[in-house]
Amino acid sequence: MEQAIMIRSEIRKCMQEQGFTLGGFSKVTEIRGSYLSLLLNHDPHKYPLPLRHFDRMTQTLGKPEGWLYEYYVEECFITGKADRRRVEPFLLRCAELGKTDCIKQVLSQLMENLSYLPLVFEIAERVHAGGNPQRAVPFYECVAEHEKYQHSETLAISQYRLFRAALGQDLQKNRFAATRFAPFRNRLPLHFQLDGLLQLANTYYTLSDWKRLGEYADELIALAKVVYQEQHQRKTSKRETALLNTERHLVVYYGKGYLHKAISFEKQGLYAESKKYIEGYADLSWFEGLDEVGKHDVQMFQMFAVANLYTIEILMGHNHVLSDYTDYLSKHKLEVLPGLATILESANRYGFPVDDTLERLSEEISEFNQQDDLASLGWRLQFHYYSSIYFLKQDKVNVSIANALQSLELSVIINNSSAFAQIVALFEFCRDKATDTQLNDYKSLLEEVRKYEKFTIGRLNHELI
Incomplete structure (x- = not known):
């Protein structure tokens, strides 16, 4: 009740500061004067504040969108129970504005009665259909947490939506998301x-x-x-x-x-x-x-x-096809990155030269850093890792170290711990021949990983408390 009173008090205060009379404010907001008076000056239990009117008042007063939304949460339950006429538009508007804390407060109270769970799923689907899957995550998480029927279709869909929303450049997070979703795949x-x-x-x-x-x-x-x-x-x-x-x-x-x-x-x-x-x-x-x-x-x-x-x-090891394969790659740009990674891997294994291929495709290689989807980042990591080994065998140590550092940076970006360990071992093998700049870059990457691990462990400990 205190928050509902505070909203009305703040609105009246701002009206006074800006010189609005009730009649003038009614005219600008296009809210009937007698009704506006009831909303602002009478018992909130009897006259709850519709969100559309609240947003109109906010705009008229020149306040930012979502102003006092943290207090409006109480308005959704002002009569002692959830009112869909206020809950639904408020949650949709909060999702639009990214007001995650407000969403969580409403959902927490809403789940005191699990009969509202279908409404939460319905809102989740509407937010998802609006083109921003991340904004729908709190709603799907709510369904996943509170749906007690494990074979529920809405639960399976919620887990699927969460899986898709979680996928990104962090391999370990992707693994967790896939593991969480997999048991529900056949219930969809x-x-x-x-x-x-x-x-x-x-x-x-x-x-x-x-x-x-x-x-x-x-x-x-x-x-x-x-x-x-x-x-x-x-x-x-x-x-x-x-x-x-x-x-x-x-x-x-x-x-x-x-x-x-x-x-x-x-x-x-x-x-x-x-x-x-x-x-x-x-x-x-x-x-x-x-x-x-x-x-x-x-x-x-x-x-x-x-x-x-x-x-x-x-x-x-059939390197007699290398020339034909190089011709093919030169005509199919999308295949160059994975193709070269494979060629270098095999060249290292069987000991055949690929300098001509690297020279012919040098222009395409210079554009690799423009490919930043997860699959391409993985291929770029492999390309630079195998390049490092290839040039090390040719005693081109400086070029080898440069490639090792590029692959190490990519392993950090996508959180590939096994690749990181391999590349660190490779760098340490030729560390004594690295330049001061390369050593500083290497140290910076290790420090970045240390900070990330410290943050992860700290967050885990916090979650376990």
Whole structure:
């Protein structure tokens, strides 16, 4: 009650300071004078303040959006129970303005009665549909925390939304998000299942977890086949085909399943098995129901197949294909970064020179730092790491150290602890030949990691208290 009285007191105070009479304020805000008087001067229990009127008063008084919102929380429960007419618009407006603390205060009181949980989920979906998934996170977290039925569809969708919202450049956070979401993947509606499995596979690809990548690839292939067969049967029997509301064309889920499975085998050194799965997505022109977007996706898979067959040959030490592979990369810019990382890895393993390839693609290499999505950051890390080893073997120590430092910085950015340890070991091997500038850069990176670890441990201890 005190906060409701304070809001009205502050409004009256500002009106007085700015020379507003009740009639004048009524005219500017377009709120009927008698009603305005009731809102500002009478019992808040009898005359709660509608948010639209409060926002109009705020604007008229020249105050910033969200002014006194921390006090308006009480207004949502002024009658002793939640009033949807104020709770819903207030939560939506708080989400729009990023007023997370206000949202959490309302949700905390709202969850004293779990019958409001469907409303929270509904608001979450509306905020998410508005184009800012991060603003919907507190609502989905509320559903995830309070939904007691573990097989609830709304719980599964909330966990999926949280998983997608959590994905970023920090590999360890991504691993946690994937682990949290995975048990709910099969409880989702069909279109979310396809998207969820694809995102899980993509995540474990960036985590270099080839076993789990293969497992989710298998699930994706199986589900895509079932959906495709069901749609084909409906079309054959002339039954109405249900709209598949997925983010991508169905052919992408089918092709990506085979692509990821091929990669999982490749990374485990099972090259013959990898080739079999490459054949599974090399030509998907037979896929029915392809629109223009789907046809373009099929062409992309054809390109990936050619590139990955070259990758297999190079990884097997067949450097006779290097010239052809270099020609191919020069014509397909998107494949240059992963292609060169693979070429350097194999060159280090089998001892063949790749200087001509590096020279031919030097312009593309100079543009690598413009690629900053998570997958590209991982490939850039590998490229510089393998470059460091390659140039060290050529006794080009200064160039080797420069590449090691670049890969070390990338390992810090994406929080790849295993790569960080490997690169530190590499740097220490040739530390005595590093310049003062390189040593200072190295020290700065280590200090950054130390500060981050201190912050993480401190936050963990705080959460455990």
